[in-house]
């Protein structure tokens with residue numbers, strides 16, 4: 424398994440290969456961050472400004488961002504920036520005081536979700552959201568067992584790391600965790616895998632708590648089809664008194680181009696929904712949404728308070744993000760541009776045998792990279808393509824258990840012109856790699 428932080432990572436041993444100012448910056452950074460320093464690219468990038476789908480370096484050189492899902496309505500969107508600045512200059516306190524803005528935002532967000540999910544708890548990150556979700560599920564079900572996919576990433580707390588196989592260089596599942604194959608090539612057997620995992624937990628005396636799924640399977644390598652394939656797995660979980668936690672940190676807020684939520688595209692009902700990243704367009708906002716009885720059972724014993732979660736500033740930013748998604752029809756844009764980008768990739772794949780399957784929905788696409796040998800060499804080809812695109816000033820990422828999938832996940836305001844820039848650059852890179 425390729426560890427998630429190893430994907431497209433700069434090799435610190437290569438500092439000496441860079442001269443001048445870049446080498447000096449790399450050294451300074453390494454000396455303060457030590458072993459914890461992770462950077463993208465063989466030639467790391469330094470940006471000073473962002474706007475829409477573009478990032479700019481100090482010389483004003485633009486780079487097309489087809490990677491970043493956090494600024495999902497566009498880098499530094501003026502309406503979001505204005506909302507944050509206005510609220511920051513007016514009032515910024517925690518949410519144990521009444522504030523109409525927070526209630527308005529909570530009601531509006533809940534309005535996008537199925538009605539049984541009527542209670543919301545604000546956090547600041549996806550990790551905090553999943554950490555709380557796991558604790559809610561465990562308290563409500565009285566179980567501990569959690570099922571996740573084999574290259575899942577759900578966050579960085581102790582509890583969440585235990586259900587994030589791709590966080591670990593050497594993964595050893597804890598006794599309460601079962602991993603199932605991601606539904607990449609055979610989604611039809613996903614439910615059978617989940618059922619087998621439930622049976623195995625039971626056989627080991629572990630009661631099921633939850634199936635925790637990112638419905639676009641981002642770190643597993645992106646899997647979105649066929650629509651509806653999740654249903655049977657979730658039915659099995661419910662039959663065994665477990666909960667389904669939908670991690671919407673990646674697919675949520677319109678990215679799949681099919682409504683607000685990734686799970687809804689599959690027409691399934693989660694018991695708990697977790698959110699983060701795109702929710703605040705770069706401002707740290709997260710949330711956990713669930714049914715009242717699930718939250719109540721947890722709060723009877725522990726309760727939850729998050730100092731920065733759900734502040735008036737977070738609510739103002741969150742509202743502005745929802746406004747922009749609606750006003751600019753970004754969900755429709757994700758569908759339209761996503762579909763044409765996907766077609767463009769399929770066309771490229773017909774000419775370049777290095778490109779394999781094109782998977783995904785809306786503006787979340789994964790393209791597997793083929794190589795004659797399995798595993799590492801496909802990962803190396805993937806890195807070569809990503810670095811080749813970087814040299815052509817286009818940013819994308821990698822995903823998948825073996826790091827052999829190109830990950831395309833731009834801000835939702837990505838235009839058809841942006842898609843054409845990306846496709847041309849990819850065509851050039853593949854031609855340069857001699858894939859014909």
Ligand SMILES: Cc1ncc(COP(=O)(O)O)c(C=O)c1O
Nearest residue numbers: 548549550576577578637672699
């Ligand atoms: C599916 C998924 N869930 C949760 C998280 C954790 O979110 P955060 O980094 O905001 O804690 C991530 C982060 O990459 C993610 O991809």
